Amino acid sequence: MTMAPEKITLLENKRILLGVTGSIAAYKTVDLASKLNQAGALVDVIMTEAAQQFVTPLAFQSVTGRAVYTDLWQPASAGNGLPTHIAHVGLGEGADLLVIAPATAHTLAKLAQGLADNLLTVTALAARCPLMIAPAMDGGMYMHPATQANLQTLQGRGVLLVEPEEGRFASGLVGKGRLPETPTLIGHVRRALGGTGRLAGRRVVVTAGGTAEALDPVRYITNRSSGKQGYALAQAALDAGATVTLITSAQHLPAPTGAHIVPVDSARSLRDAVLHAVQGADVLLMAAAVADFRPAQVAEQKIKKQDNDTGITLELTRNPDILLDVKAQRTTDGWPRVVVGFAAESENLLANARDKLQRKGLDLMVANDISAADAGFSVDTNRVTVLDVQGGQQPLELMSKTRVSELIIERVAALLTDQTETS
Numbered sequence: 001m002t003m004a005p006e007k008i009t010l011l012e013n014k015r016i017l018l019g020v021t022g023s024i025a026a027y028k029t030v031d032l033a034s035k036l037n038q039a040g041a042l043v044d045v046i047m048t049e050a051a052q053q054f055v056t057p058l059a060f061q062s063v064t065g066r067a068v069y070t071d072l073w074q075p076a077s078a079g080n081g082l083p084t085h086i087a088h089v090g091l092g093e094g095a096d097l098l099v100i101a102p103a104t105a106h107t108l109a110k111l112a113q114g115l116a117d118n119l120l121t122v123t124a125l126a127a128r129c130p131l132m133i134a135p136a137m138d139g140g141m142y143m144h145p146a147t148q149a150n151l152q153t154l155q156g157r158g159v160l161l162v163e164p165e166e167g168r169f170a171s172g173l174v175g176k177g178r179l180p181e182t183p184t185l186i187g188h189v190r191r192a193l194g195g196t197g198r199l200a201g202r203r204v205v206v207t208a209g210g211t212a213e214a215l216d217p218v219r220y221i222t223n224r225s226s227g228k229q230g231y232a233l234a235q236a237a238l239d240a241g242a243t244v245t246l247i248t249s250a251q252h253l254p255a256p257t258g259a260h261i262v263p264v265d266s267a268r269s270l271r272d273a274v275l276h277a278v279q280g281a282d283v284l285l286m287a288a289a290v291a292d293f294r295p296a297q298v299a300e301q302k303i304k305k306q307d308n309d310t311g312i313t314l315e316l317t318r319n320p321d322i323l324l325d326v327k328a329q330r331t332t333d334g335w336p337r338v339v340v341g342f343a344a345e346s347e348n349l350l351a352n353a354r355d356k357l358q359r360k361g362l363d364l365m366v367a368n369d370i371s372a373a374d375a376g377f378s379v380d381t382n383r384v385t386v387l388d389v390q391g392g393q394q395p396l397e398l399m400s401k402t403r404v405s406e407l408i409i410e411r412v413a414a415l416l417t418d419q420t421e422t423s
C-alpha cells in the first residue's frame, strides 16, 4: 500500500475557483484540479461552453468531489457552503484565488474588456480575490498583438500571469503557448496564496545539496546529501511569502516555482555564491552538506592507473568554513539577520551541534541524526532537534522534510519579529 499524498499546509481548506476554457489543454487541468484537491484545497470548477467540448464536467466533478458550474442561469447547488441563489457572486465571494487555466485568447480578450457573457467572466468581475491566468494557445495566437495587448492590460490591473512555455502544439507546430505542467501551475498557485505570509517582504537564502570536489576532469569526491531538505526549506520560505535564492548543487531536483536558482558544485563556488547572496538578505538557511576537505591538486588529465599500481594516495586540503566566513561578514555589515546551520552527525549529536552553534555564531542549529534509516540523507523524512542560543532544545518527532521545514520557518519568522520589535 502506498501512502496518501501529503497535504500542503498552505493549500489546506483554501477555496480555489478553477476556470476552464476551450483549449485543447483543458484535459491537463483535470490533473491540476485533482492534485489541488489531494493537497487539501477546496476546488470549485467553472467551465465555459467551449471547454465542455474538450472535457466533461463529470471529469472535474469526479476528481474534486464538488459540483461543477457551467451555466450562468442555473443557481449554485446547495452543499458547497455557497449562497444558492446567485452562483457568480457566491463563488467569487468565498474564493481565495481564481485561476483560469487554460485561458483561451477569447476569454483573455473578454476579461481585458470587462465583458461578462458567461458564468466565468461574470465571476471574474464579481470576485474580490486575486485572479491568475494561464494562457494556452497556438504560438501565433499568443504572439498576436491583440493577445499581447490584452495580457498587458490584465497585468496592469494586477492579474497574475503564468507564462506559457515553448514547445510543440497539438497542431504539430512549435512555439510559445503551451500550458505548463501541473507542478509548475501548483507552484504559481502557492506563490499567489503565500504572498502575505509571515516572511512577506523578507529575503531568504537557502543552500542545498552536497558539494563536489574535483579530482580530475571526470572524477570528484562528494557526499550523500540529496538536497531534499534544502529544497523543502526553499519551498516553505516561498509559501511564507519570502523572496528566495536557492544555491544548489542538487539541480536534478525540480526547482521550486519562484525561487532564484544559483547552481554551484564545489565548496569554494558555494562559499562565493553564499557571501554574495547574503548581502542584504534577512535569513541564511545553510542546509548544504559542505565538504571539509578537497583534493590538494586537481589533475588536468584523467588519472590513469599503471600496470604495477597497487593503490594511490590522495592528498586533501581544508576547504573554507563558509559559516565562519558568513559570521565575519555579518559582524561588519549586519547581514544576514538570522543564520540557521544544520549539523548532520552520526555520534554525540547534540554536543557537537551546540558547539557548532556557538563557534559559528548561529541563531539556530538544526541537529540531524543521520544514524537512523528513516532520517537524514536521501529519505523524505527527518528527525531533528532545533537548538537555540538561549540553550533551548526542541526535539521534533519523525516527520516529513516538508513539515520540518515549516517548523524551522516558523522559528525563523519568530526570530525576525523579535529583532524588529527590539530594534
Ligand SMILES: Cc1cc2nc3c(=O)[nH]c(=O)nc-3n(C[C@H](O)[C@H](O)[C@H](O)COP(=O)(O)O)c2cc1C
Pocket (backbone or CB within 6 Å): 020, 021, 022, 023, 024, 025, 048, 049, 050, 051, 103, 104, 105, 106, 107, 136, 137, 138, 141
Ligand atoms: C480543436 C480546437 C482547439 C482549440 N484550442 C484553443 C487553444 O488552445 N487556445 C485558444 O485560445 N483557443 C483555442 N480554440 C478556440 C476556442 O475554443 C474558441 O476561441 C472558443 O470560442 C473559446 O471560448 P471560451 O474562451 O469561452 O472557452 C480551439 C478550438 C478548437 C476547435
